[in-house]
Amino acid sequence: MRALSAFLVLALVTAACAPLFAQQKVTDDWIYDEVRRRLANDTVVKGGGLGVEVAGGVVTLSGKVKTKKQKTRAETITKRVRGVSKVVNKLVVDL
Numbered sequence: 001m002r003a004l005s006a007f008l009v010l011a012l013v014t015a016a017c018a019p020l021f022a023q024q025k026v027t028d029d030w031i032y033d034e035v036r037r038r039l040a041n042d043t044v045v046k047g048g049g050l051g052v053e054v055a056g057g058v059v060t061l062s063g064k065v066k067t068k069k070q071k072t073r074a075e076t077i078t079k080r081v082r083g084v085s086k087v088v089n090k091l092v093v094d095l
Contacts, residue, residue: 026083028054034081035059044073050091057085064094 032054039047047070051062059078065071071091078087 026057028056031057031059031081031083035078035084038077038081039074042073042077045070045077047074050074057083058088059084059086060088060090062090064092066094068093 032052035052035054036047039045039050039052045065047063047065049063050065051060053060053062059081061074061078065074071089071093074091075087075089078084
């Protein structure tokens with residue numbers, strides 16, 4: 001009986017707190033801000049000047065980078081952002 005009461009209390013508390021722990025909906029604006037921040041702060045990419053467009057979770061990167069490593073790294077960073085469904089990498093390596 002005690003175990004059942006404890007279980008019921010735990011279930012009620014969990015149900016009541018669930019909305020507090022639910023993840024917020026990720027918007028294109030949030031994705032844009034997060035991608036820009038991560039690219040700008042990355043020591044390899046140094047991507048403050050790169051173009052970023054987001055539509056429906058699809059991120060398009062544009063602009064010029066100096067190395068293929070920077071191009072690949074920018075795509076990898078972008079893919080790791082929550083809510084990104086696809087990355088279109090239009091970055092050009094400008095030797």
